[in-house]
Amino acid sequence: MTEALDLIFRDATLPGRAGTVDVGVSGRRIAAIEPRIEADAPEIALHGRLAIAGFVDSHIHLDKACLLGRCGHVHGGLAAAIRAVSAMKQSFTEEDVHARGAQVLDRAIAKGTTRMRTHVEVDPRVGLRGFEAVKALKRDYAWALDLSICVFPQEGLTNDPGTEELLVAALNGGADVLGGCPYTDTAPHDQIERLFALAERFDVDLDFHLDFDLDPSWTHLDEVCRRTERHRYHGRVTVGHVTKMSACAPETFARTAQRLSEAGIAVTALPATDLYLMGRDHTHNIPRGVTPVHRLAREGIACSIATNNVLNPFTPFGDASLLRMANLYANVAQVEPEAFDLCFDLVTSAPARLMNLTDYGIAPGHPADIVVLDAGSPAAALAEIAEPILGFKNGRQTFAHAPAQIFRPR
Numbered sequence: 001m002t003e004a005l006d007l008i009f010r011d012a013t014l015p016g017r018a019g020t021v022d023v024g025v026s027g028r029r030i031a032a033i034e035p036r037i038e039a040d041a042p043e044i045a046l047h048g049r050l051a052i053a054g055f056v057d058s059h060i061h062l063d064k065a066c067l068l069g070r071c072g073h074v075h076g077g078l079a080a081a082i083r084a085v086s087a088m089k090q091s092f093t094e095e096d097v098h099a100r101g102a103q104v105l106d107r108a109i110a111k112g113t114t115r116m117r118t119h120v121e122v123d124p125r126v127g128l129r130g131f132e133a134v135k136a137l138k139r140d141y142a143w144a145l146d147l148s149i150c151v152f153p154q155e156g157l158t159n160d161p162g163t164e165e166l167l168v169a170a171l172n173g174g175a176d177v178l179g180g181c182p183y184t185d186t187a188p189h190d191q192i193e194r195l196f197a198l199a200e201r202f203d204v205d206l207d208f209h210l211d212f213d214l215d216p217s218w219t220h221l222d223e224v225c226r227r228t229e230r231h232r233y234h235g236r237v238t239v240g241h242v243t244k245m246s247a248c249a250p251e252t253f254a255r256t257a258q259r260l261s262e263a264g265i266a267v268t269a270l271p272a273t274d275l276y277l278m279g280r281d282h283t284h285n286i287p288r289g290v291t292p293v294h295r296l297a298r299e300g301i302a303c304s305i306a307t308n309n310v311l312n313p314f315t316p317f318g319d320a321s322l323l324r325m326a327n328l329y330a331n332v333a334q335v336e337p338e339a340f341d342l343c344f345d346l347v348t349s350a351p352a353r354l355m356n357l358t359d360y361g362i363a364p365g366h367p368a369d370i371v372v373l374d375a376g377s378p379a380a381a382l383a384e385i386a387e388p389i390l391g392f393k394n395g396r397q398t399f400a401h402a403p404a405q406i407f408r409p410r
């Protein structure tokens, strides 16, 4: 060892690597990974438990989380949820958004998340208040997770005067990614065109809410594919929901997967919201409405499973646990145990790839982000929703969970 170590994790199992290893940390970085590190430094014995670089939540809405008790609306589907939040967000203050976002971030940290992309609504009703609050959260929580901010027009762009100017102001003010929502726009293709132009101007990636219904007879995906190719944006565009793909026949699914692959477009499934909002017009035999992203991932398409909404009209559930979300997905998508590892990837390394994060993963030189799960493998962690026991961000401990105690009768 040439470098002095500050901490050694002993006998860790790492995803995709046989046997156990020691992981040495120096300052904020991982310095060494070896079967046995001989050095004098404080140690944490993992006894073969799984260590990962943390979960990566590629799609969550911090600005409209934790609104439940405030809305009293009828839970009737997507349009009703958008209307309910639209009415509420006029009264959002920066303090309010910050407090609700912080509540979710505290939970996400304790569930092992170390990287996150949050969508933030920007329009004349909320102005830049949500964006400013999330910017403050990014700064205030940098000790525990890297927060990437994706601003987007939830209620339309071309039909909502003033929205584009606000998006430009947010992009000038430090937004990292540009989002879209063509299905609420009166001119969806024009929105897609405007957003590609803006993304190119600011050199940011794009992340669309797209094709969020179960009618396979029409799609906005074709236009996003065309624009991605025209702007040479391969590897920089993500589409979320795309629930239409769960409703199309196998031949159409295969053809669409081929298109996505050629255009280099990534896909995010949002199981909690998709399950809650899709199929509302069915009285029985209700479709699941979750696109099988593990099958797209097998075709080499960058995919992720993400949280989306927490305790609001879009999804009145949520604990910000990505491992629980991956488990929910696997259950709903009837994933066989052989593909549990793949589903685990969809909340760790796959979203890191989708977000173009180049320093994710437990590897020498990377940030010392280490989350230990009470399981011996990714597949076991997924099947059992293993408890995250402890976590580090940039070499500093961020959380710990005490093991449960069982009190047997004498």
Ligand SMILES: [Zn+2]
Pocket (backbone or CB within 6 Å): 059, 060, 061, 119, 209, 240, 308
């Ligand atoms: Zn969303």
